[in-house]
Amino acid sequence: MKKLINNPENVVQEMLSGMVLAHPEYIRKLDGFNVLVRKSSPIKGKVAIVSGGGSGHEPAHGGYVGKGMLDGAIAGDVFTSPTPDPVYEAIKAVDGGAGVLLVVKNYTGDIMNFEMAKDMAEMDSINVDYVVVNDDVAVENSTYTAGRRGIAGTIFVHKIAGAKAEKGAKLEEVKATAEKVINNVRSMGMALTPCIVPAAGKANFTLEENEMEIGMGIHGEPGTHREDIKTADEITQHLVSKILEDMPLNEGEEVAVMVNGLASTPLMELYIVNRKVNEMLQEKGVKVYKTLVGEFMTSLEMAGCSVSILKLDEELKELLDATADTPAFKVL
């Protein structure tokens, strides 16, 4: 296991310390909990947005805490849902009286624990609601999921719901916008290599030297199939085709594209993938309004990528373009 870590048991704690030391102008950590909140939390009268999940997907989600995106992020153990307690603490720390929207990725443990925290906070008379992101078109049901998995499309929810909340919208309006994003975003990924959970010390699956897995989840959950590595163009064609089968796009429609690296795949390769995504959309007469290329939702040191496509309307375009200032995502 070649990792830059100390004791594998302490990776999440030490990572959070390193994050707060790096970004004190943005975030602070709640004492005794693996929760990051905005330095200025709670913000009176603003709907707060909270997300989180297992660690190992950085910068998701702590890197998105800041103006125009999240108010708080809970970091579970690596690839493990946080328990209800830290989620409840996050909700209490960020509520400014206008309520809290939880953005939950569709994993059974996450949903159970975020729901439980919501119930706890409601007993304190905090208004809490939640949305579930399930953008991964690869498979219905999976190792940790009933229905579809939530993956990199979640970042579009953070950005757009965050901008809506920043504009002063009410909780039900922020939730409606978040759900509009969820209804209009689709993703699919693939992996070239597995990754190693530090505490386990070995990969949770293996791939042959010339093999890739299509539709792989961000925790190494099985995808649709394995096959010999193909060219970037062929792989991209497959991912985008599956997305477009699920969410057909018509000529003249506008989209945002995210080409997301799972960690070990160089930016060079992500741009090569983006070239083909763009070409396929152009061929259909679909207009790419905005493109994001980088590492937004990773899987420890896994190699591979995912493609996300978000269908836009005027509201979503405006909110996507709104100012954001967080450690990992900035819009001027």
Added chain:
Amino acid sequence: MKKLINNPENVVQEMLSGMVLAHPEYIRKLDGFNVLVRKSSPIKGKVAIVSGGGSGHEPAHGGYVGKGMLDGAIAGDVFTSPTPDPVYEAIKAVDGGAGVLLVVKNYTGDIMNFEMAKDMAEMDSINVDYVVVNDDVAVENSTYTAGRRGIAGTIFVHKIAGAKAEKGAKLEEVKATAEKVINNVRSMGMALTPCIVPAAGKANFTLEENEMEIGMGIHGEPGTHREDIKTADEITQHLVSKILEDMPLNEGEEVAVMVNGLASTPLMELYIVNRKVNEMLQEKGVKVYKTLVGEFMTSLEMAGCSVSILKLDEELKELLDATADTPAFKVL
């Protein structure tokens, strides 16, 4: 070779296409040359800043083309200096009459080719000057270098010289500020795994399963030594100590820190490294004014990291904080 590419011969061309398609609001490509310039180039009356080098270090350097940083970036073949012609074309495309500063990393080929391009541009009566970044304290002289190598500290030069030029400074002032950064920045890196140049198809060196190389260059050039992997804290201690031996820091001094991932090392691990960097500086009474953690100067898919420390004065702090808006680096 597990890479998301098509023909290995075309990776740079296809990457640049993917970049321009992703960021048309920032950059355009010069016809017939692997050069990216600001969409709005040339900017009349502003000193232009140009950098470049071999590809495989993305987002360096094309990702830093935009307001407050570079005006143009030349992409050579992977790990190969660009020839003088594209550098000359870049200079001509960005010169707005106030001259052009070239930011060159200290590699023999880069210096020769950028100097030649400078001579060509001067025959066109364009005022050109250059600085050489040599921040890597690991080794004197190396595979491709006389003197010290230029690595991730280069990004501080882009940011700070870019801000100085944006404020309307003259060429000699921008150069003086760039040299101040170079005189005050030191870096050192280490690698856990090698990387594969696409056209070669195999790694240019090997490391044993439990081995790392300290002081490794960003093209796999030898470092100071190899040894068994140690903890993140021990590795960080070694890197920072070597930096501080070369550039002692006194109590009360202020610095900027960059923890740079070479590509495959997850952000989680970079933050764990940052925790220790910060602790060591705090113990010395050195104030960390600004921290950057992420992938700024990569080495294809190499695993490992570098640490850079920049000693600050009031001018450098102000310029570091100035607005920047580029695909890969933004300051609001």
